[in-house]
Amino acid sequence: xxKDRLLKIKVVEYFVDNFWYPQMEVNMxxxxxxxxxxKLITDVDVLGMYPDISGSLHPILGDCKTLKGQSPxxxxxxxxGLMDYIGSKKGLIVLSKDIExxxxxxxxxxxxxxxxxxxxxxxxxxxTNQSITIISALKDIECWDKLFEVDKRFPVLKTFLDFxxxxxxxxxxxxxxxxxxxxxxxxxxxxxxxSNPLHLATVLNHFSIVAIALNNIIVTLxxxxxxxxxxxxxxxxxxxxxxxxxxxYEFLNNLRNRFSGNPVPEKELTLPEWDMxxxxxxxVFEQPKVFSYVPxxxxxxxxxxxxxxxxxxxxxxxxxxxxxxxxxxxxxxxSSYLCKAANLPPEFNEIYSGMxxx
Amino acid sequence: MSEEDIASKCYDIHVSLxxxxxxxxxxxxxxxxxxxLSLHLRGLPILEYEKLRLVSSYxxxxxxxxxxxxxxxxxxxxxxxxxxxxxxxxxxxxxIPFFESVYxxxxxxxxxxxxxxxxxxxxxEIISKLTSAPTEQSNLYSLxxxxxxxxxxxxxxxxxxxxxxxxxxxxxxxxxxxxxSENADVFAxxxxxxxxxxxxxxxxxxxxAQGLPLSIIESTMRINENSISIDDLNILKRLAxxxxxxxxxxxxxxxxxxFFIFSPSPGNSKLNPAKREIYERAMAIVASxxxxxxxxxQFRIYSPVALLKALKRNGYLKSTSETFEQYHQLAVIKVGxxxxxxxxxxxxHLVSSEExxxxxxxxxxxxxxxxxxxxxxxxxxxxxxxxxQTYIESIISSNNLRTHATIALDEETMQEFDNIxxxxxxx
Numbered sequence: 001x002x003k004d005r006l007l008k009i010k011v012v013e014y015f016v017d018n019f020w021y022p023q024m025e026v027n028m029x030x031x032x033x034x035x036x037x038x039k040l041i042t043d044v045d046v047l048g049m050y051p052d053i054s055g056s057l058h059p060i061l062g063d064c065k066t067l068k069g070q071s072p073x074x075x076x077x078x079x080x081g082l083m084d085y086i087g088s089k090k091g092l093i094v095l096s097k098d099i100e101x102x103x104x105x106x107x108x109x110x111x112x113x114x115x116x117x118x119x120x121x122x123x124x125x126x127x128t129n130q131s132i133t134i135i136s137a138l139k140d141i142e143c144w145d146k147l148f149e150v151d152k153r154f155p156v157l158k159t160f161l162d163f164x165x166x167x168x169x170x171x172x173x174x175x176x177x178x179x180x181x182x183x184x185x186x187x188x189x190x191x192x193x194x195s196n197p198l199h200l201a202t203v204l205n206h207f208s209i210v211a212i213a214l215n216n217i218i219v220t221l222x223x224x225x226x227x228x229x230x231x232x233x234x235x236x237x238x239x240x241x242x243x244x245x246x247x248x249y250e251f252l253n254n255l256r257n258r259f260s261g262n263p264v265p266e267k268e269l270t271l272p273e274w275d276m277x278x279x280x281x282x283x284v285f286e287q288p289k290v291f292s293y294v295p296x297x298x299x300x301x302x303x304x305x306x307x308x309x310x311x312x313x314x315x316x317x318x319x320x321x322x323x324x325x326x327x328x329x330x331x332x333x334x335s336s337y338l339c340k341a342a343n344l345p346p347e348f349n350e351i352y353s354g355m356x357x358x
Numbered sequence: 359m360s361e362e363d364i365a366s367k368c369y370d371i372h373v374s375l376x377x378x379x380x381x382x383x384x385x386x387x388x389x390x391x392x393x394x395l396s397l398h399l400r401g402l403p404i405l406e407y408e409k410l411r412l413v414s415s416y417x418x419x420x421x422x423x424x425x426x427x428x429x430x431x432x433x434x435x436x437x438x439x440x441x442x443x444x445x446x447x448x449x450x451x452x453x454i455p456f457f458e459s460v461y462x463x464x465x466x467x468x469x470x471x472x473x474x475x476x477x478x479x480x481x482x483e484i485i486s487k488l489t490s491a492p493t494e495q496s497n498l499y500s501l502x503x504x505x506x507x508x509x510x511x512x513x514x515x516x517x518x519x520x521x522x523x524x525x526x527x528x529x530x531x532x533x534x535x536x537x538x539s540e541n542a543d544v545f546a547x548x549x550x551x552x553x554x555x556x557x558x559x560x561x562x563x564x565x566x567a568q569g570l571p572l573s574i575i576e577s578t579m580r581i582n583e584n585s586i587s588i589d590d591l592n593i594l595k596r597l598a599x600x601x602x603x604x605x606x607x608x609x610x611x612x613x614x615x616x617f618f619i620f621s622p623s624p625g626n627s628k629l630n631p632a633k634r635e636i637y638e639r640a641m642a643i644v645a646s647x648x649x650x651x652x653x654x655x656q657f658r659i660y661s662p663v664a665l666l667k668a669l670k671r672n673g674y675l676k677s678t679s680e681t682f683e684q685y686h687q688l689a690v691i692k693v694g695x696x697x698x699x700x701x702x703x704x705x706x707h708l709v710s711s712e713e714x715x716x717x718x719x720x721x722x723x724x725x726x727x728x729x730x731x732x733x734x735x736x737x738x739x740x741x742x743x744x745x746x747q748t749y750i751e752s753i754i755s756s757n758n759l760r761t762h763a764t765i766a767l768d769e770e771t772m773q774e775f776d777n778i779x780x781x782x783x784x785x
Contacts, residue, residue, distance in 0.1 A: 156528070179781065183777050184781075186780075189525075190527070190528075191525060191527075192527065192528070193528050252779050255779070260772055269776070269779060271780075272773075272776070345526075345527060
């Protein structure tokens, strides 16, 4: 069960009310490994992803503590170090006790909001949209508990689940996040059973992090030259970008050709189902900023599989779609692509499509 | 299991093992080798022992130490006559009958003269189970053998390349690439979803009516006289959509585009890689006549087998106004050509070649019995047996080059490698 759960879920609520993507309990690893196993250096209680004016998603760190033996400003200084380490520009600390003003002012100089639990209520009310009350499965701590306990029922899925809590957030580039999240999905495809709601939730939650990586790739490409003039142009640029630059791409492509044993390779190195992927990217170029809401939309729907009772009470997904009508389309197209690229049982796509198209 | 089946499965395992030695197996490789020799010696002239020794070692992976014993066993069933000089074999006169099943005859001999040990019995039982459909691994433990023995057999099967394990929907699904050579993932997933018995039934139905148009199955909800459920149809559609049963398609102006359903294409033991093109042509021929049988506009085919036999006999089919669209695909792959008679009427003429005749024979067999026959033969081995000794010697002398040449990877391994490239090297 998640510790300090009531404080943490308040931060999640705040993120969700702002339509920011929430992820609880993110583990941070050492970037420079010398041991065989990844070394855990610290964790983040709630990590949010918020869009900037271009639609690119950036991390905001949320920390909640019942501090004993540590001053509030010490916590802020720890957070500032972590923000620099992972490239985050904004932090938020909610403590269960009152905080001295000097500590708050110093923290704000570090771009960290240091708040007591009581003040956080005021802060979140004042800085979110008050016209509607968002009901979301993401605000249900029980759903988070269930998600984090999937690996206890299915130990074979532990690596897959750890990826969305740990490895993904520790990758430095979006293109590598995209490739590695696609690879781990393909590696585990044989484990997923579409008749199990926990599997449906886990896989769609994974799709939501793929969407984060893809969003930042789309924004980067779109801001380079808006919409490409031809499929050929998009094809050439995108594959090179995704595989980390021309030198890297050519190296991997040559390696692949040598390994395949075919003197004339049938096709070049690309992501699986490349034509479908190109179509998706081209479609998103119509309204690229809308795509920044796809991650939270997919995560919300994934949490519907974890929630008890009537799902129609949740208002986050319909609100998002009402604000951005293309959202449903983008999310279901991405889901179809990932189901196909990972070769998941076809029911996954059928079930997801039924829920994503509102 | 019939004697014919036993010999057939021994041959499958022997081909798949490709020379790997399994300490537990004695009966299986011997019977497999006897079948292999018999299939390839049929119809050949008298051969020098020396030449057969080299060809057998190179093409059939038969150790020269075993050849004499095998030939003596084949002599016992009167498949060969050995011409000896003292105690050594000098020449071999093949006498393999054309109108009897090689498998049956060798199986009969094996049953009378040889005895299977427990691991071999289990291996044949497992492969026999996997012939009809993939199955969950746990089902093998209910065959009655000790768990230790089953596990060892699975190790042999995996190493020997005749058993493949796939994870699907959290289950271990076993399938044999000897009978399901393509799209293992789709078959594994369908078995995990619907169960082995259901898949087995559907595949048996497809085999009983090779090349039936999917649209006809869908509209009648029947395969021949057997009704199928919506779930069965969905499985069939999935097999067709994902290419597991490789459906050829024909497009006509009156009936649109139709897909024709075939049972999975077999692996190398029953379909020599060099014969794969013949198999593809045969499927295209069956699809064309099924189009005329079930989806004709005006000129319906009542007996596809009689029609194909007429094509073989006469070399052409009578003209109709539907001929062009119906057989167009066959002209594209050079099985035949269109000869205009008048207006929109064309005759379909078979392009005379050994491959096309073989494809036509196979098409007749596919419609008649659902089976593929005589596709396991390695033509290169037969050629080597018919040329003089220097031919096989020159092939063997280039053996080092062949061993070290890079082998082109199959699609599945390539996909696994692509996955490594997704995760590895270069962020």
